[in-house]
Amino acid sequence: MFKLSELVRWLGLTEFEILVNLCGLLVFTITLAVKLSAAGSTGGVLPELVGDWFTVFSPLFFIDICNAYFCVIVGIRMYLDSDNKRKALHRFMWSTYFLVLIAIFKYLLCLKLSGKTGLEYSEVFSPIFVLLQLVAVRACQLPNSI
Amino acid sequence: MTLAHRALFTWFIVLVFLILLCLRLDPHTTWNWFVTFTPLWFFDCILIVYVIIKFIRKWRNLNRLTHLLLLYKWNIGGVLLTITSQVMICLTLEYPQQIPIYVTITPLILLLSTAIFYVGSRLGKREGWLR
Numbered sequence: 001m002f003k004l005s006e007l008v009r010w011l012g013l014t015e016f017e018i019l020v021n022l023c024g025l026l027v028f029t030i031t032l033a034v035k036l037s038a039a040g041s042t043g044g045v046l047p048e049l050v051g052d053w054f055t056v057f058s059p060l061f062f063i064d065i066c067n068a069y070f071c072v073i074v075g076i077r078m079y080l081d082s083d084n085k086r087k088a089l090h091r092f093m094w095s096t097y098f099l100v101l102i103a104i105f106k107y108l109l110c111l112k113l114s115g116k117t118g119l120e121y122s123e124v125f126s127p128i129f130v131l132l133q134l135v136a137v138r139a140c141q142l143p144n145s146i
Numbered sequence: 147m148t149l150a151h152r153a154l155f156t157w158f159i160v161l162v163f164l165i166l167l168c169l170r171l172d173p174h175t176t177w178n179w180f181v182t183f184t185p186l187w188f189f190d191c192i193l194i195v196y197v198i199i200k201f202i203r204k205w206r207n208l209n210r211l212t213h214l215l216l217l218y219k220w221n222i223g224g225v226l227l228t229i230t231s232q233v234m235i236c237l238t239l240e241y242p243q244q245i246p247i248y249v250t251i252t253p254l255i256l257l258l259s260t261a262i263f264y265v266g267s268r269l270g271k272r273e274g275w276l277r
Contacts (some may be wrong), residue, residue, distance in 0.1 A: 026255065135157060
């Protein structure tokens with residue numbers, strides 16, 4: 001449906017960030033499977049997970065930190081090198097929104113799965129819905145000629 | 147379809163899926179997981195049609211089938227692995243404890259590995275990819 005360059009244009013992420021996110025997702029999938037299989041062997045009907053959910057989500061938090069570092073470096077370099085300071089600032093702000101909202105969602109999901117909060121799933125997913133609105137605005141700003 | 151139309155269509159599908167997922171995760175609803183994944187099935191159908199149309203457009207130029215398959219190997223592999231992953235996740239959620247978790251995540255891991263390889267190869271070909 002989409003080429004990689006089109007995704008980069010729409011989501012405002014570089015190929016490198018997409019690659020880092022995919023690697024983190026791969027590691028997260030493996031840790032999740034290990035946790036779920038450990039829970040399954042204890043005999044619970046629903047997977048009561050052994051250990052902490054924050055451990056399972058640690059690869060995702062780690063890639064968030066990596067992406068934040070990458071975005072800060074790119075933001076500073078763009079600001080210093082480029083004549084268009086506004087563009088650099090715009091890119092930095094978008095990356096910040098993206099990373100913060102995703103990180104909040106993961107944190108709330110961890111709390112919910114650990115049973116440390118009484119929030120409903122609709123409230124846990126609220127950062128993702130806010131992010132979706134921002135992504136929709138970006139989609140509307142795309143040129144109609146492509 | 148232009149990029150804006152495709153992006154908005156995908157956005158709408160994801161939005162509907164997330165709303166259905168939130169409703170399903172609430173303890174009050176007990177829908178079938180295959181029903182919850184309906185927007186994604188719809189998106190998969192569109193993807194299949196999209197790939198078939200691309201395939202047929204090239205087919206008119208009388209290319210060999212193996213050449214066409216090689217040309218669209220990423221598209222075909224991606225769609226097949228996506229659909230397999232979704233089916234396995236739905237089956238595991240609907241019938242817990244009956245399917246080993248490693249069987250469930252195998253297509254997902256293959257899909258992610260393929261995507262990593264694809265993005266990595268594209269990244270390797272580019273110069274100045276940090277911009």
